[in-house]
Amino acid sequence: MANESILIVDDEQDLCTILTSFLEKKGFNCHACHNAAEAVEYSKSNHIDLALIDLRLPDEDGITLMKKIKIFHPDIAVLIITGYSDVKTAVSAIRLGASDYVSKPLYTDEIYQSVKQALEKKKEIPATKNKEPKKGSNSTSSKKSKNKKTPNEPTINKDYVLGSSEYSKTVFDHIKLVAPTDLSVIINGETGTGKEVAARLIHQNSKRKDKSFVAIDCGALPEELAGSELFGHIKGAFTGALKDKMGSFEVADGGTLFLDEIGNLSYENQVKLLRAIQEGEIKRLGSNDKINVDVRIIVATNEDLSKLISDDGFREDLYHRLNEFTVTMAPIRERKDDIPEFAEFFLQQANEALNKEVKGISNKAMKALTRYEWHGNLREMKNVIKRAVLLCNDEEIHEKHLPQMVVEYIPDPPEENFMNNLPLDLKAAAMEAEKSVIIQALRKVGYNKSKAADLLNIDRKTLYNKLKNFNLATD
Numbered sequence: 500m501a502n503e504s505i506l507i508v509d510d511e512q513d514l515c516t517i518l519t520s521f522l523e524k525k526g527f528n529c530h531a532c533h534n535a536a537e538a539v540e541y542s543k544s545n546h547i548d549l550a551l552i553d554l555r556l557p558d559e560d561g562i563t564l565m566k567k568i569k570i571f572h573p574d575i576a577v578l579i580i581t582g583y584s585d586v587k588t589a590v591s592a593i594r595l596g597a598s599d600y601v602s603k604p605l606y607t608d609e610i611y612q613s614v615k616q617a618l619e620k621k622k623e624i625p626a627t628k629n630k631e632p633k634k635g636s637n638s639t640s641s642k643k644s645k646n647k648k649t650p651n652e653p654t655i656n657k658d659y660v661l662g663s664s665e666y667s668k669t670v671f672d673h674i675k676l677v678a679p680t681d682l683s684v685i686i687n688g689e690t691g692t693g694k695e696v697a698a699r700l701i702h703q704n705s706k707r708k709d710k711s712f713v714a715i716d717c718g719a720l721p722e723e724l725a726g727s728e729l730f731g732h733i734k735g736a737f738t739g740a741l742k743d744k745m746g747s748f749e750v751a752d753g754g755t756l757f758l759d760e761i762g763n764l765s766y767e768n769q770v771k772l773l774r775a776i777q778e779g780e781i782k783r784l785g786s787n788d789k790i791n792v793d794v795r796i797i798v799a800t801n802e803d804l805s806k807l808i809s810d811d812g813f814r815e816d817l818y819h820r821l822n823e824f825t826v827t828m829a830p831i832r833e834r835k836d837d838i839p840e841f842a843e844f845f846l847q848q849a850n851e852a853l854n855k856e857v858k859g860i861s862n863k864a865m866k867a868l869t870r871y872e873w874h875g876n877l878r879e880m881k882n883v884i885k886r887a888v889l890l891c892n893d894e895e896i897h898e899k900h901l902p903q904m905v906v907e908y909i910p911d912p913p914e915e916n917f918m919n920n921l922p923l924d925l926k927a928a929a930m931e932a933e934k935s936v937i938i939q940a941l942r943k944v945g946y947n948k949s950k951a952a953d954l955l956n957i958d959r960k961t962l963y964n965k966l967k968n969f970n971l972a973t974d
């Protein structure tokens with residue numbers, strides 16, 4: 500790990516100084532830039548293993564900057580720094596190729612953990628990307644007994660929680676059903692719902708389990724590199740192709756190829772993909788030699804592929820070839836019965852990663868976790884609990900260890916026909932409208948009541964009274 504290079508991009512100079520000095524003590528080489536233009540210039544001529552990028556920069560947003568840096572360093576790991584209310588954007592940054600996000604306020608231990616994990620993940624690409632997750636590490640004693648394998652049960656790795664909701668049980672039944680076959684599978688679901696985890700589970704329970712599982716994130720691959728990543732190239736195929744390179748199809752031969760964010764694949768690569776699946780052969784870029792491959796394809800998407808077809812973005816023949824079986828991972832807010840089990844599991848994972856011994860989650864904190872809607876799904880929950888464990892010096896996680904946004908969350912009001920559904924009594928209608936505007940303001944500022952009061956142009960005390968009257972106060 501020592502001597503890897505980190506680029507820190509944040510306009511807060513003090514923050515850069517603290518992060519630089521902390522990470523250099525941990526053995527990294529750090530360079531800080533305070534805006535996107537500086538960072539692009541730096542990345543043109545310097546080696547970087549990981550970039551830590553603030554989502555909001557003075558001259559550009561962090562996601563655009565990430566895309567630019569990736570042109571020079573396609574394999575770079577990227578951590579996005581976000582304010583808590585930016586989590587939705589941070590989650591979409593992951594879809595576009597970031598490794599993870601860290602929320603402000605930043606805690607150095609948390610940053611260190613995230614940096615280590617992102618660099619480890621980066622090392623898996625592409626040479627060991629096909630490896631299964633480490634076995635036998637982080638399970639709680641209770642989970643161990645749940646995941647114990649009896650003769651007729653499928654293999655579940657220790658990083659997987661089944662989920663106790665009826666929905667999750669059905670998903671698991673579908674996975675058991677399709678795993679031993681050679682059918683292609685489309686896994687649908689919002690970001691962070693566990694699509695890659697499900698794909699690995701299918702692979703582990705297939706006859707291909709002793710061969711490679713190769714995961715490619717089509718959303719993170721710059722278009723010009725996608726063909727070479729999938730099918731390989733020969734020396735001289737394009738500028739920069741200095742030697743022959745195997746593509747993921749060859750690496751996955753005999754095993755499973757998981758294509759995440761398949762909707763992002765260019766039309767040309769879709770054609771090649773279809774040919775590879777149908778004919779079982781590929782050609783490396785720049786070569787006319789055919790190479791036989793035997794690969795099972797699992798794809799994931801958070802878009803409606805059938806809709807992409809009608810928009811001309813996705814080939815219908817490829818869609819039908821892939822759509823031999825579909826698994827849909829519902830958002831966590833639609834399977835709230837799963838939340839306690841996942842929360843306990845992530846708590847034990849965090850205990851292990853951070854060397855802590857937090858015993859559990861208080862009832863009130865669990866209630867907040869269950870009420871919150873988790874638009875970043877399991878990934879967001881995992882991060883929130885990891886941070887809570889980091890902050891917790893008690894036996895249990897309490898509400899004070901959770902982000903304000905989670906503790907004070909107010910579920911979405913039914914939006915449809917809001918105006919039509921207002922009561923006809925003028926005073927009652929005005930109150931409904933007022934309540935809705937207050938909720939919007941609170942959301943906008945991450946539930947910070949002073950900021951919300953400013954935005955609403957009322958004083959803090961008035962806001963408190965209104966929250967109480969509308970039954971929106973959480974304490």
Ligand SMILES: Nc1ncnc2c1ncn2[C@@H]1O[C@H](COP(=O)(O)OP(=O)(O)OP(=O)(O)O)[C@@H](O)[C@H]1O
Nearest residue numbers: 593658659660689690691692693694695696877878
């Ligand atoms: N069933 C599960 N048991 C334990 N952890 C899980 C489970 N499902 C997902 N996770 C954890 O949640 C996080 C998100 O999972 P994963 O990457 O599989 O989601 P995804 O739907 O593929 O996300 P994306 O669309 O952003 O690629 C990961 O850290 C993963 O370890």
